[in-house]
Each structure stands twice: as C-alpha cells, then as structure tokens.
Amino acid sequence: MAPPLRTRTTLALSLFLVGSALLAGSPAAGAPAAAAPAAAPAPPAPASWTALASGVRYATLDLTTARGPVRAHLVSVDLTHPKVSVDLLHPGEVAGRAPLSELADARRAVAGVNGDFFHVSETQHPGVEATGAAVGPAVADGRALKAAVPDGQRFGPALPKGTSTRDVLGVGYDDRARLGELELAGTVTTPDARLPLGGLNQYALPVGSVGVFTSDWGAASRLRATCGTDTSRAAPCSTETYEVTVRSGRVAAVAERPGRGPIPEGTEVLVGREAGARELRRLTVGEPVSVRHRLVAERSRVPYRFAVGGFPVLRDGSPLGGLDRVASAVRSAAGVGPDGRWLLLMALDGGTEFRSGLSVAELADLMRSLGARDAVNLDGGGSSTLVTRSPGAHAVTVRNHPSGGAERRVPNGIGVFVHR
Template sequence: MLSVLVAWVSLVGGGTAGAARAASAAPGREAAGLRVGAVSAVAPGVGYREFSLKGRHGPAHGHLLTVDLRERRVSVDLLYPGVVGARSPISQLADRRGVVGGVNGDFFNIAEEQHPGVEATGAPVGPAVAGGRPLKAAVPYGQRFGPETPRGVSTEDVLGVGTDRVARLDRLRLDGTVRAGEDELELSGFNQYALPVGGVGAYTSDWGSASRLRATCGTDRDRAAPCSRTTYEVTVKRGRVTAVSRRPGRGAVPRGTVVLVGREGGARDLSRLEVGEEVDVVQRLRPREGGALRCALGGFPILRDGRALGGLDAATGAVRTAAGVADHGHRLYLLALDGRAAYRGGLTLAELASAMRGLGADDAFNLDGGGSSTLVTRDPHGGRATVRNHPSGGAERAVANGIGVFVG
C-alpha cells in the first residue's frame, strides 16, 4: 500500500511524508471478518479504500477515507448549503467548495407529520461550526431525530477539528444573553429548529428563510407534542427593536439583524420589549474539552479511548455513516456503508463501533445514516465529485451538512 501512495505522490511532486503516514496506518482486525482493500491516493495525506465484514444481519460493504491532519496542505471544514435551514446533496456541496473528499453529517429536521401546517426546516440537530464561526446550537434531546443513543449522550456532542488542526470529540454549550437596559435574559437557542420550553432563541442571517414557527412546537421530551400557544417574536436591527409579533415568522434575516423568538415564559419576557428599545444580543458556543474549534457538527459518540460506549444498540441493523479519530487526533477516518439496494443488512451501532476500532480509530462518532449515507471523492485536478458508495434508494439525499476534506 505504501508503495502505491508514494509512487502517486512522486508523480505530482512532493508530499510523500503525509501520504505515507495515511497509507501506513494499517487497520486492525478486531471486527469479525473485517477485510480491507488496497488504499488508493486521493491527494497528499488523503487515502481511500473499501472494506467488508459480516454483521448479524448479513454482509456489509463500506468505503473509508483516511485523512492525515499532519499534512500541512490538508484541512477539514463543515460542508453546508450556506444557511442552517436548508439541504443539498453532498456531491453538490463538494463541487461547490472544491473538496477532495467528504461524507454526510448530522441528523436533521426532515419531516413534520405530527404538526400539520408546520414546515420541516432541514436544519441539523446538533451544534455546527464552519470556518471557526458558530452557526447554531443544539436542540433539546427530546426534539432530536435519529436512532436511540448510548447512555450519557447529549445533543451537544460534536465531532470537531480545532484551530490546532487536531480532531476530537467534544461538547458545545450555548452561552448567550439578551440585555435590555438593566434586564437580562438567558438565551436558550441559537439558529435551531426547536427551542426549550419557556426559552428564547436568536435567529441570524445564517438561519436562512425557513419558518421559525417550528421552533415553538413539541417539548423538551416529546417532539410530537403540540405547538405552543404562547409565542412572541422581536426583530432587533443594529441593536434596536424594530418590530414585534405574536407569531414567529419566516423569510431571510438580513445581516445586522437578529430575530428573537420566545415560547411560554420566554414569550412573556420578550413581550416586555418595545419598538425603539435598545437590545444587545450575544451568543457563543463554548467547548467543554479543549480550545477553539475550526469546524464541528453533531451526531453522537459510539467509541471512546478504544472502548464502545455502554448501551449501544446491538440488534438494529442499518446503513451507517461515521467518523473516527486516531493518532492523538492527527488522523481522521470518514466512513459510509453501501445502501440497502446493494447490501440489505447494514450494521448495528455496536458492530459499527467494533468496525471503527478494527479500522484503527480510538474514538468514533455516529452520523446520519440510512438514505443520507454518502461518501464522495474528487479528482484534485478539476474533476467533479464522485459518489463512492451506493446510497439507499439509488440516489443521493439532500442533507443538512457534512464533513469536507480540502487540499491546497
């Protein structure tokens, strides 16, 4: 494998050290029947290979990108459609940004059967950071989409890459306030499709034009609960209230404007603000484990320090997407399985954790699966992104975000 990578890099000139490290990360064989194919170079420091294994529901076939973050030309960032409340296929996002590889990311608000007349926003569940800039915070746990999670998991869990170029699992907590004169309110939401009961959320130009009504539906424990009857919306432009409404609206939020949405007690607090009043809105995402993150997205951990988390589902097979971290955060693995059209069984979460450990990861993070699972690579010399796996249903699904690998 090493000779293949070194030969390719020699043809394009330089970069052998990073490519060799990516190729020489020989995967383990801990997952039962795990078979890994030969690596092919996507770019310096980035390799692609296929693998197969047999799960309890039958054979599974997958695709793996290995990213060496020690290679100085390699970087990782969030792929998203430009706003939080929107979706696009990963191949389109990859072509738009010129990445050499990537996978789909977080679970997202895909349907609203329980709330007639309320539009799905397409916004992701967990926090998101792109290019070092916070985009959104996490919804309450009871409002999440996705499978059952292991014990101790929060919607604040993220996979991120720091400004130090080191990948890690972390949590991002919202720290925000709304100040009006001597009054101060705690901000409990930021560009998210669901607010905590009694809370206040801030929506900026990064949210997009999706309706903000969805944010007041459901409860912290029941996504299907009715929408709140007590809501309020305040528009703040350049630090001053310019409009108020008793019902959350929709439409793009202009730059320099923040729209505050409240429900129950939060709505009553906002109703005290008057047009013309000065208001200061501050929102930050604070990491728990380390320094500033260049990029981050939600999902949930399944492997920490080489050990599977307790309570992982060992019965339900599904098509999966996952990311893994190894070599003290200097190596990143991006994985997607082939869809049900090709392989019916998929993997359980317990099997996925074992497979990620067998492929070489110390920590692993489960991302959105099923019809969303997509892995792409691109010829770095101007080609378009190619979907490497076989998505369920035979075509890509538009998704909220993903992880992109850049070289340059």
C-alpha cells in the same frame, strides 16, 4: 484511478473482525496503536488504499455478517499534512439542504461524508413545515452557525447513556480532531433584564426560553421552534409565543407569532415561548437590545475551527455501554486516531447487495478495528453518502450507493480539502 484493493473479512456479532489483519493496533494493519504516540498517523491496511491527494486516501472494505454482506467506503485523512484541512460542508443556510456531491463540488473538496441528523419530517404538527436544519451544533471555518436542540426534539436512533445533542466531532485550531460538547452561552440584554439565551438558529427551542435567529438561518419559518417540548418532539406547539426583530441594536418590529423569510445581515430575530415570550413582550419598538452568543467547548480549551453534531459510539478505544446490537441499518461515521492526528470517514453502501447494514454496536467495533480511538455515529439510511474527487477530476464521484436510489439532500457534511 485504479480501483482500490478490497479486503474481505468476517463480522461476527459476538466478536468483530476475528483474525483480521485490520484489528486495531495490529502491526499488519498499519493503524496507529492506541498506546503509542501518533508521531506519523498511518491509515489501516495501507495496501488497500488509493491516494486522492497527499495525505488523503480512499478504500473499500467488504465484510460478511450474519445478515449478509456489507461494504464500507473509507477516507483516511492525515491532519498533520500541512496542505490538508477539514471543514463543514453546508449550503449557506442552516435551514437548507443539498446533495452532498453539490456541497463538495461548490467548495472543491477532495472528499466528504454526510453529517448530522436533521429535521427531516414534520407530521405531528399540521401546518408546520420541516426546516431541514441539523440537530446538533455546527461550526464552519470558526463561525458558530447553530446550537443543539433539546434531546427530546432530535431525530435518529436513541442516544447512548451519557451523550446528548450537544456532542460533536470537530477539529480545533491546533489541527487536531477530537470529540467534545458545544454548549450555547449567550444573553439578551434589555433595559429591564438580562435574559439567558436558550437557542441559536435551532428548529426547536427549550420550553420557556428565548432563542435568536440570524442571517445564517435562511428563509424557513421560525414557528417550528416553538413546537414540542424538551422531552417530546410530538407535543403540541406553544400557545404563548412572541417575536422581536432587532436591527442595529434596537427593536425594529414585534409580532405575536414567529414569522419566516430571509434575515438580513445586521438583523437578529428573537423568538420566545412561554416565560421567554412574556419577557420579550415587555419590549417596545425603538428600545435598545443587545444579543451576545458563542458556543463553548466543554471538554477542550482549544476552540473548534470546525464541528458537526453526532453521537459518540467509541471513546478512548472502548465502545460506549448499552449500544444497540440488534437494529441494523446503512450508517455513516467519523473516527479519530490517537492524538487526533488522523481522521477516518466512513459510509456503508446502500446498494441492494449490501443493504443489511450494521448495528450501532457493530459500527463502534468496526471503527475501533480500523484504528479509531474515538468515533461518532452520523446520519444514516438514505442520508449515508461518501464522495471523493479523483486527481485531475473537476467533480466528485459518489462512491457508495445511497439506499434511497439517489442522493438525499442533507444539511451538512464533513469536507476534506487539499490546498496548493
């Protein structure tokens, strides 16, 4: 594949991409204008793009900032193309991680970018292991894999005002991308009570709640779910916990402390802390228990076929207020064009020459300049990775240089697929 043309422009802290032909809505940019209907989504700067497949293109963009040069790796996805789809890349376990290239190759994706922030370390609670599970909700092929941890338990930069760990970017069953929120709705019904469900395959449960772990969780310990509080990740682990194993709709086992190990299909493990633990303690082996759960889209009537956690930086063509303009880093992002018919994936290069990165505010400006109407910030730093598969190739190529010198193992990513 011939290398894509590279466009160099100037990035000023006060005004992004001044005079550049990549400004959103500029006829020269080729990006869909915010005010016009997106009848045929078009990526920005079409001369600089190289086709990976029909409806999927790759390019690089070089910028100059006050801190130094920055290179962005981009993938443009036409969601109106009948053979193009987007789905979650994941290792098969919520509490599992793998390099993005392995996740993409396992699914034969033509492109992908890393996804959500995750439980990367555990230093506050001796003897408790990091699970590697993502922060926010995750939906793969229409299947809800997990819900969001409390805001105070997340990893990553400070959340912008008006956002939460429940925020996602996804694609609905109408094949349109959108930003939204996914709220867990669920109950645990016992012979004596009907309890609200506070978590689904999460590394942190709300104080006083009951959470459920399914076979999607994996083999990692469930103990971490009872550590910290809704406002502090570093708060001590709860001293009042209880675990109930439910098999075929009945209590199969109970334990004072959350355990670990694979959960078989057809089995659910309930973990309670504080008030939730006291409720579960009422149950005895053999009693009937019913667990129901689903993720509800707060801002859309169309269910998500795919969704990944990430906090919004751009909504309706405007950056969110209060975005940080000081701290720069290597970052990843995903943007949505008008009407949700066009998706842009982006990862900055982490090589020595380009490691100065962008602030969150600059990231929002960049995504807007490339034609995105809405955008989310994904996990960055050593996690930022973008891969593509050239036509005829059997494996993907890592396009950017991860800042850690090699791919980091991540819990999920956004995968682009072309079907025959």
